[in-house]
Amino acid sequence: MLRLKKLGIDTCHETVAFLARRCPLYRAQEFVALARIEIMGGGRRIVATLNIVDDESIMASDELGLSLLAHRQLGLADGTEVEIAQAAAPVSLEHVRAKIDGAVLPPEAYRAIAQDLVAHRYSKMEIAAFLIASARFTTAPEVLSLTRAMASVGSRLSWNGGMIVDKHCIGGVPGNRTSMIVVPIVAAHGLKIPKTSSRAITSPAGTADTMEVLARVDVGTDEMHEIVAEENGCLVWGGHANLSPADDVLISVERPLSIDTPEQMVASILSKKLAAGSTHLVLDLPVGPTSKLRSRESFVRLRKLFEYISDEVGLETIIVGTDGSQPVGCGIGPWLEARDVLQVLEGDPAAPRDLRDRALLLAGHVLEFDPALRGGRGIARARELLESGAALAKMRRLIAAQGPSPAADELGVLRHDVVAARDGVVTVIDCLRLARIARLAGAPIDKGAGVDLFKKIGDPVAKDEPLYRIHAAFDADFRFAAKFAADGDGYAISGVS
Amino acid sequence: MLRLKKLGIDTCHETVAFLARRCPLYRAQEFVALARIEIMGGGRRIVATLNIVDDESIMASDELGLSLLAHRQLGLADGTEVEIAQAAAPVSLEHVRAKIDGAVLPPEAYRAIAQDLVAHRYSKMEIAAFLIASARFTTAPEVLSLTRAMASVGSRLSWNGGMIVDKHCIGGVPGNRTSMIVVPIVAAHGLKIPKTSSRAITSPAGTADTMEVLARVDVGTDEMHEIVAEENGCLVWGGHANLSPADDVLISVERPLSIDTPEQMVASILSKKLAAGSTHLVLDLPVGPTSKLRSRESFVRLRKLFEYISDEVGLETIIVGTDGSQPVGCGIGPWLEARDVLQVLEGDPAAPRDLRDRALLLAGHVLEFDPALRGGRGIARARELLESGAALAKMRRLIAAQGPSPAADELGVLRHDVVAARDGVVTVIDCLRLARIARLAGAPIDKGAGVDLFKKIGDPVAKDEPLYRIHAAFDADFRFAAKFAADGDGYAISGVS
Numbered sequence: 001m002l003r004l005k006k007l008g009i010d011t012c013h014e015t016v017a018f019l020a021r022r023c024p025l026y027r028a029q030e031f032v033a034l035a036r037i038e039i040m041g042g043g044r045r046i047v048a049t050l051n052i053v054d055d056e057s058i059m060a061s062d063e064l065g066l067s068l069l070a071h072r073q074l075g076l077a078d079g080t081e082v083e084i085a086q087a088a089a090p091v092s093l094e095h096v097r098a099k100i101d102g103a104v105l106p107p108e109a110y111r112a113i114a115q116d117l118v119a120h121r122y123s124k125m126e127i128a129a130f131l132i133a134s135a136r137f138t139t140a141p142e143v144l145s146l147t148r149a150m151a152s153v154g155s156r157l158s159w160n161g162g163m164i165v166d167k168h169c170i171g172g173v174p175g176n177r178t179s180m181i182v183v184p185i186v187a188a189h190g191l192k193i194p195k196t197s198s199r200a201i202t203s204p205a206g207t208a209d210t211m212e213v214l215a216r217v218d219v220g221t222d223e224m225h226e227i228v229a230e231e232n233g234c235l236v237w238g239g240h241a242n243l244s245p246a247d248d249v250l251i252s253v254e255r256p257l258s259i260d261t262p263e264q265m266v267a268s269i270l271s272k273k274l275a276a277g278s279t280h281l282v283l284d285l286p287v288g289p290t291s292k293l294r295s296r297e298s299f300v301r302l303r304k305l306f307e308y309i310s311d312e313v314g315l316e317t318i319i320v321g322t323d324g325s326q327p328v329g330c331g332i333g334p335w336l337e338a339r340d341v342l343q344v345l346e347g348d349p350a351a352p353r354d355l356r357d358r359a360l361l362l363a364g365h366v367l368e369f370d371p372a373l374r375g376g377r378g379i380a381r382a383r384e385l386l387e388s389g390a391a392l393a394k395m396r397r398l399i400a401a402q403g404p405s406p407a408a409d410e411l412g413v414l415r416h417d418v419v420a421a422r423d424g425v426v427t428v429i430d431c432l433r434l435a436r437i438a439r440l441a442g443a444p445i446d447k448g449a450g451v452d453l454f455k456k457i458g459d460p461v462a463k464d465e466p467l468y469r470i471h472a473a474f475d476a477d478f479r480f481a482a483k484f485a486a487d488g489d490g491y492a493i494s495g496v497s
Numbered sequence: 498m499l500r501l502k503k504l505g506i507d508t509c510h511e512t513v514a515f516l517a518r519r520c521p522l523y524r525a526q527e528f529v530a531l532a533r534i535e536i537m538g539g540g541r542r543i544v545a546t547l548n549i550v551d552d553e554s555i556m557a558s559d560e561l562g563l564s565l566l567a568h569r570q571l572g573l574a575d576g577t578e579v580e581i582a583q584a585a586a587p588v589s590l591e592h593v594r595a596k597i598d599g600a601v602l603p604p605e606a607y608r609a610i611a612q613d614l615v616a617h618r619y620s621k622m623e624i625a626a627f628l629i630a631s632a633r634f635t636t637a638p639e640v641l642s643l644t645r646a647m648a649s650v651g652s653r654l655s656w657n658g659g660m661i662v663d664k665h666c667i668g669g670v671p672g673n674r675t676s677m678i679v680v681p682i683v684a685a686h687g688l689k690i691p692k693t694s695s696r697a698i699t700s701p702a703g704t705a706d707t708m709e710v711l712a713r714v715d716v717g718t719d720e721m722h723e724i725v726a727e728e729n730g731c732l733v734w735g736g737h738a739n740l741s742p743a744d745d746v747l748i749s750v751e752r753p754l755s756i757d758t759p760e761q762m763v764a765s766i767l768s769k770k771l772a773a774g775s776t777h778l779v780l781d782l783p784v785g786p787t788s789k790l791r792s793r794e795s796f797v798r799l800r801k802l803f804e805y806i807s808d809e810v811g812l813e814t815i816i817v818g819t820d821g822s823q824p825v826g827c828g829i830g831p832w833l834e835a836r837d838v839l840q841v842l843e844g845d846p847a848a849p850r851d852l853r854d855r856a857l858l859l860a861g862h863v864l865e866f867d868p869a870l871r872g873g874r875g876i877a878r879a880r881e882l883l884e885s886g887a888a889l890a891k892m893r894r895l896i897a898a899q900g901p902s903p904a905a906d907e908l909g910v911l912r913h914d915v916v917a918a919r920d921g922v923v924t925v926i927d928c929l930r931l932a933r934i935a936r937l938a939g940a941p942i943d944k945g946a947g948v949d950l951f952k953k954i955g956d957p958v959a960k961d962e963p964l965y966r967i968h969a970a971f972d973a974d975f976r977f978a979a980k981f982a983a984d985g986d987g988y989a990i991s992g993v994s
Binding site: 018129 | 623942
């Protein structure tokens with residue numbers, strides 16, 4: 001028997017096991033060709049991808065090393081005796097093969113796939129196989145099956161009946177931090193809006209990162225229920241709720257492969273909303289040349305898929321197409337975006353108008369779900385709650401309920417202004433490039449890093465006038481970001497020639 | 498700058514880098530989302546998949562660990578200072594994306610993909626994406642482009658003009674070790690047949706494993722040229738020749754995913770033959786219920802694809818459909834298969850007749866390539882060379898030229914006879930199951946392990962009469978193999994009921 005050893009190696013969403021090449025109990029070569037092994041011990045079993053270790057300082061020859069995820073999943077102590085065997089392919093892989101061959105899969109196939117994904121029985125290669133076969137074509141009923149399957153594997157939040165409203169944006173537009181304005185407005189009105197958000201993975205800030213500038217977001221589900229019972233809302237990180245964990249596994253492969261199909265996006269978002277117990281949803285779909293949706297046609301196609309799946313799963317959904325041609329607000333990065341949000345809530349005259357208008361539009365749509373409100377009054381009611389200070393008061397109560405943030409970041413002190421190369425009018429701001437600059441500057445890990453925009457589309461500028469300011473906390477990041485901006489500032493300026 | 502450290506971790510065909518979570522120079526979280534990083538130092542750069550290390554006993558926080566392949570590829574000494582950055586996706590991945598979207602790719606796309614594969618710029622996920630997108634549909638002209646691209650990346654053997662003949666089997670039938678009989682016959686006749694073979698990866702024996710029972714096969718290309726100049730032939734392991742290395746990279750993902758499309762098989766085999774400098778080829782395609790080709794239709798489809806690509810690349814190819822309904826010869830496993838081969842060459846009356854007939858058939862087809870031989874005389878000439886002892890003499894000269902084997906394995910001393918459950922006649926032998934039993938017994942790593950068949954299809958058997966004997970060298974293997982055979986012996990016997 002091999003003795004288990006936890007190795008401090010994080011292999012992301014893949015379970016990995018390490019076997020010594022000179023293992024006296026198993027011959028490593030025997031196992032390497034098919035890459036996946038099954039590990040059995042203490043009445044438990046998991047599947048892992050195999051690496052071979054030559055260096056006895058990493059582990060002894062009669063040990064079996066496990067990556068952090070594999071170790072957590074097997075749940076046995078170091079030194080426990082385990083056996084290994086070639087792993088059979090996960091049973092649901094037969095459905096993936098059928099999909100590769102062009103089949104339309106039935107609901108039970110998607111259930112089996114979702115279960116095996118969550119149990120980490122798929123290697124990254126196998127996940128890629130599923131995604132690529134699906135990207136080739138997936139029918140709308142298959143998207144429905146996948147959505148239901150992903151929602152049913154993992155936890156579900158339960159709210160004891162009644163209307164649970166939610167608001168979501170598909171992303172891609174920096175600074176579009178409307179949730180932090182919509183939630184206090186809606187909660188102040190009295191609808192229940194328990195908002196769970198993600199941290200940024202490839203963008204410069206997620207709602208959880210930004211809220212964390214103001215309050216603790218690492219809140220367990222029990223505590224979240226208490227806060228919502230008291231305040232009608234919350235703005236917390238969704239990591240504790242284990243909603244649609246199959247989606248997290250798929251995302252770990254979609255992202256490096258840059259797979260971003262409408263079908264995956266719809267199943268991903270709606271499975272999480274279903275698992276979160278939402279009954280009513282407003283979806284923000286920004287359209288613009290550098291956002292995720294680049295044409296009216298792609299917007300309509302995605303809208304219809306969202307509508308079809310929402311109707312089938314009984315989620316009342318309103319889709320709002322918005323302007324995705326440039327960042328929303330001025331700040332890009334957690335600290336700067338939190339500043340914009342507070343300016344809007346506080347009625348500060350310096351508050352970015354576009355962020356305020358966008359938040360009111362979306363909050364208005366959410367409020368229209370309230371049967372007690374006269375039809376068409378949603379946006380006026382939202383404005384009333386904002387202008388009266390009721391939304392700000394609610395935000396302060398949410399912050400108090402969630403507690404102080406463990407982060408104490410200030411705005412990055414390293415500053416660099418990027419200036420206009422000519423006189424003229426701003427005609428284009430590249431969302432992707434500005435997001436990249438903010439990330440290079442350190443966002444979202446350094447909450448005070450990012451980009452502060454001084455000019456938006458339509459603004460006149462003079463040569464050498466600052467377009468935006470880069471903020472960073474660390475010198476290396478600062479130089480990377482400034483250099484990247486020097487290679488292309490992301491702005492186009494049309495001038496009188 | 499990070500200091501390089503080679504970690505003794507073998508990650509197969511994927512380059513992997515290890516960064517400390519508490520690295521003071523780079524923030525690990527920044528890099529993990531997109532999984533691939535670029536490593537630069539000493540004027541060199543490679544791309545690798547990133548793992549995060551929490552344990553400082555594995556590496557220090559200012560070090561960058563590299564897996565064995567990554568370390569070899571970067572080619573820098575431990576302690577060298579290196580920088581890292583997020584890796585851009587390999588440029589050729591745009592073609593893979595086009596393929597996912599259903600495009601027919603031009604030849605230059607396949608060249609770019611093959612080059613990036615060989616440079617290990619693709620992660621396993623990306624390789625899987627290419628394979629699955631291709632499995633969905635690949636046109637014959639695309640197979641041609643892929644074949645040419647794979648042959649052109651890597652080394653090419655050059656033989657100074659003239660006819661270079663070769664013989665290949667697509668595999669799947671245990672014991673089908675005809676190359677070791679065909680090569681001495683053809684070389685004795687005087688045609689040049691420089692045979693490079695692979696070691697088994699998932700089967701119980703490859704030709705290189707079996708030849709290694711008799712002689713050294715780990716022969717460099719210069720030495721191989723010398724042997725062929727002297728003897729007209731050789732039977733060596735192809736690993737030194739670096740033929741179609743892109744194929745090896747694809748196989749490292751095809752195998753765990755069990756992707757085995759006709760298109761990939763044709764490109765794989767013919768690219769290696771092209772790179773090996775072959776001009777004439779006889780291809781053995783066994784058809785049977787448990788072999789790779791299970792129907793006449795799949796045989797014809799594969800035959801036509803082989804013919805089309807061969808014609809286009811100017812390789813004179815004859816396809817021979819053979820009986821793949823049961824193992825060929827008696828032995829399964831290197832030592833036992835080498836015994837069968839020697840019995841045939843020595844004219845031993847105990848020699849398996851089916852192996853002898855199959856080898857003569859194929860050798861006859863190869864000899865028909867000789868313009869000096871009268872049409873239709875190939876098989877008679879092959880028989881003449883076998884029966885006269887000329888082939889045996891040539892085999893002895895090849896063994897002498899290649900030198901003694903470093904392996905000194907004897908037939909496995911642990912023995913277990915699997916017996917017939919009833920009286921009757923053998924009607925089915927399952928190739929896959931027998932191969933699996935031989936592998937569990939230790940083949941090909943233990944050359945003396947395997948299965949020795951006493952009964953073939955059509956043979957009458959009495960209840961409790963031995964069907965085959967399992968040989969193993971190690972107790973654990975022996976028990977695994979015997980247990981697996983007890984769960985299903987792979988034989989069907991029809992009896993008088």
